[in-house]
Amino acid sequence: MSLHQPKILVIMGSVRSGRRCPQIADLVMSAAEAAGRLTPELIDLKEWPLPADDEPEIPAKGDYKREHTRAWSAKVAEAEGFVLVSPQYNWGYPAPLKNALDHLSKEWRGKPVAIVTYGGHGGGKCASQLLQLADAFKMRPTVTAPAISVPRESIESGAPMAPDALEAYRPAVAQALGELADLIAAA
Ligand SMILES: Cc1cc2nc3c(=O)[nH]c(=O)nc-3n(C[C@H](O)[C@H](O)[C@H](O)COP(=O)(O)O)c2cc1C
Numbered sequence: 001m002s003l004h005q006p007k008i009l010v011i012m013g014s015v016r017s018g019r020r021c022p023q024i025a026d027l028v029m030s031a032a033e034a035a036g037r038l039t040p041e042l043i044d045l046k047e048w049p050l051p052a053d054d055e056p057e058i059p060a061k062g063d064y065k066r067e068h069t070r071a072w073s074a075k076v077a078e079a080e081g082f083v084l085v086s087p088q089y090n091w092g093y094p095a096p097l098k099n100a101l102d103h104l105s106k107e108w109r110g111k112p113v114a115i116v117t118y119g120g121h122g123g124g125k126c127a128s129q130l131l132q133l134a135d136a137f138k139m140r141p142t143v144t145a146p147a148i149s150v151p152r153e154s155i156e157s158g159a160p161m162a163p164d165a166l167e168a169y170r171p172a173v174a175q176a177l178g179e180l181a182d183l184i185a186a187a
Pocket of ligand 1: 020
């Protein structure tokens with residue numbers, strides 16, 4: 001058995017005040033830690049301010065002028081795979097997640113990715129958009145893409161999901177993480 005536990009980034013797609021994202025990301029982190037095949041690091045995009053207008057070159061060149069872009073590049077480059085934890089916003093995914101993805105190019109390229117979405121109906125339309133983006137970067141997505149349905153009353157009140165309701169998705173999340181570890185191992 002290999003002792004190498006590849007580093008993955010679990011990226012929270014929401015930076016919204018009062019966001020639910022940390023609750024969903026906690027499930028991903030605890031499932032990854034329980035499985036023991038990966039070394040997950042939680043990424044909060046709130047801690048990675050990446051202005052959309054201050055890099056003069058296109059990201060595909062990798063010729064970054066700003067220190068924050070270089071730091072983001074190094075962080076993403078060191079990972080062997082990713083979990084994108086994203087809410088569905090108006091049938092898509094949040095602008096800060098798009099911005100963080102668009103800031104780089106080769107750092108994502110060809111790497112495995114698991115997409116975990118949530119929303120009123122599980123966030124399937126957001127997952128479709130993220131799959132298109134993964135295709136653009138020639139990333140290798142897991143077959144399993146957990147889509148967590150947030151109850152309407154929880155969306156409207158802003159209250160966290162009931163723990164039991166969220167726990168019901170743990171097997172699907174564990175399955176996606178297992179597939180992610182397999183894809184990384186197969187590289
Ligand atoms: C701007 C915005 C747009 C939304 N659009 C959708 C949507 O299209 N479909 C859906 O099922 N839920 C939608 N929702 C509900 C969110 O999926 C739900 O509130 C989720 O908890 C938001 O994630 P966050 O709290 O981590 O930011 C939307 C919420 C926001 C804030």
